[in-house]
Amino acid sequence: MAIFLFVGVIFVFSRIAGFDALVEVVYDQFTIPPQFSEFLTRPWTLFTYSFAHSLTDIFHILFNMLALYWFGRLFIEYLGSDKLVALYVLGGMAGAIFYLVMFNTIPYFIEASNFNGMVGASAAVFAIMVAVATLLPDYTFYLLFLGPVKIKYIVFVYIVISFIGSVGPNAGGNLAHLGGALMGFVYMKQLQAGVNWGGWITAVIDWVKDLFQPRPKVKVSYRKEEAAFAQKKNVKVTSEKGKISQEEIDAILDKISDGGYESLTKDEKEKLFNASKK
Numbered sequence: 001m002a003i004f005l006f007v008g009v010i011f012v013f014s015r016i017a018g019f020d021a022l023v024e025v026v027y028d029q030f031t032i033p034p035q036f037s038e039f040l041t042r043p044w045t046l047f048t049y050s051f052a053h054s055l056t057d058i059f060h061i062l063f064n065m066l067a068l069y070w071f072g073r074l075f076i077e078y079l080g081s082d083k084l085v086a087l088y089v090l091g092g093m094a095g096a097i098f099y100l101v102m103f104n105t106i107p108y109f110i111e112a113s114n115f116n117g118m119v120g121a122s123a124a125v126f127a128i129m130v131a132v133a134t135l136l137p138d139y140t141f142y143l144l145f146l147g148p149v150k151i152k153y154i155v156f157v158y159i160v161i162s163f164i165g166s167v168g169p170n171a172g173g174n175l176a177h178l179g180g181a182l183m184g185f186v187y188m189k190q191l192q193a194g195v196n197w198g199g200w201i202t203a204v205i206d207w208v209k210d211l212f213q214p215r216p217k218v219k220v221s222y223r224k225e226e227a228a229f230a231q232k233k234n235v236k237v238t239s240e241k242g243k244i245s246q247e248e249i250d251a252i253l254d255k256i257s258d259g260g261y262e263s264l265t266k267d268e269k270e271k272l273f274n275a276s277k278k
Contacts, residue, residue: 001061001065003030003051003052004052004053004055004061007023007026007027007030007052007055008055010022010023010026011023011055027052027119028042028117029042029044029045029048030045030048030049030051030052030119031045031049031052031116031117031118031119032045032046032049032096032099032100032117032118032119033045033116033117034099034100034103034104034109034113034115034117034118034172035103035104035113036100036104039100045096045117046093046096046097047089047092047093049092049096049117049118049119049120050088050089050091050092050093050095050096050120050121050123050124051121052119052120053119053120053121054119054120060120061121064120064121064122064125065121067125067129068121068125068128070141071125071128071129071132071151072084072128074132074136074139075087075128075131075132075135076257078135078136079135079191080256080257080258080263081257081258082202082205082258083191083196083198083202084128085201085202085205086196086197086198086199086201086202087124087127087128087131087183087184087187087198088121088124088125088127088128089124089198089201090127090183090187090197090198090201091123091124091125091126091127091128091180091183091184091187092121092123092124092127092180093183094123094127094179094180094182094183095122095123095124095126095127095175095176095177095178095179095180095183096118096123096176096179097179098175098176098178098179098182099118099123099172099175099176099179102175103172103175108167109171109175112171115172117172118172118173118176120173120176122173122176122177122180123176123177123179123180124180125180126158126159126162126177126178126180126181126184127180127181127183127184127187128184129151129154129155129158129181129184130155130159130180130181130182130184130185130188131184131185131187131188132151132155133151133152133154133155133156134184134185134188134189135188135192136151137150137151137152138150138152139151141154155181158177159177159178159181162174162177162178162181163178166178244271244275248271249271249272249275252264252268252271252272255268
């Protein structure tokens with residue numbers, strides 16, 4: 001949304017100033033071209049295209065954000081926000097790779113690759129939708145006019161529409177949908193098998209975050225002071241053994257929200273279990 005608004009503001013002011021070339025230059029940085037030779041001049045678009053949308057089609061970003069919200073909230077509830085971000089990036093990249101491969105190897109698509117390029121979060125959103133449907137196929141959404149519908153049927157209909165549309169006017173976008181959907185399915189199956197394909201993305205994000213966090217000042221203390229502190233701490237722990245404060249429970253619940261239940265330590269799981277019995 002931030003990028004959409006940013007490009008939109010540039011679009012309006014460049015139009016008023018009669019300098020349309022400015023918005024075209026900016027927009028190109030988020031548009032992945034179909035020809036591989038041109039893509040090599042803007043390789044970063046493999047990542048950036050999934051964070052931009054068409055300025056002339058407001059429904060493009062609206063439906064993507066609604067689907068991301070509905071399925072994303074369900075994903076976070078079970079697996080945490082870290083894996084959601086990782087899958088979003090993986091889904092976007094998978095959609096872009098599938099799009100490039102098809103438009104540079106299949107004669108039908110090579111002949112049709114005469115458009116400017118592709119933008120949109122659809123491939124990344126499809127990855128999340130399919131991942132959730134793979135994890136919880138019988139989970140039910142209540143749809144307007146239709147009532148309760150299992151999400152596996154909702155996702156199936158979207159995949160069929162994209163498959164049929166892969167030879168239509170938006171062939172590039174629909175091919176990317178299919179690539180993202182495949183990544184969502186494989187990612188979830190691998191995660192259920194104990195392999196996290198997005199672990200490297202989470203590690204990179206954490207590394208970047210650490211660069212902007214202030215480092216604590218080193219405090220020098222004498223051993224006697226450390227021993228006294230340790231003794232006091234042990235007394236406190238012993239006297240409060242078995243008691244769990246509300247602050248501890250809130251911190252554990254926040255950790256579940258960020259990284260899922262599996263991110264908890266054995267001690268934290270035990271504390272949460274004991275608290276639930278009260």
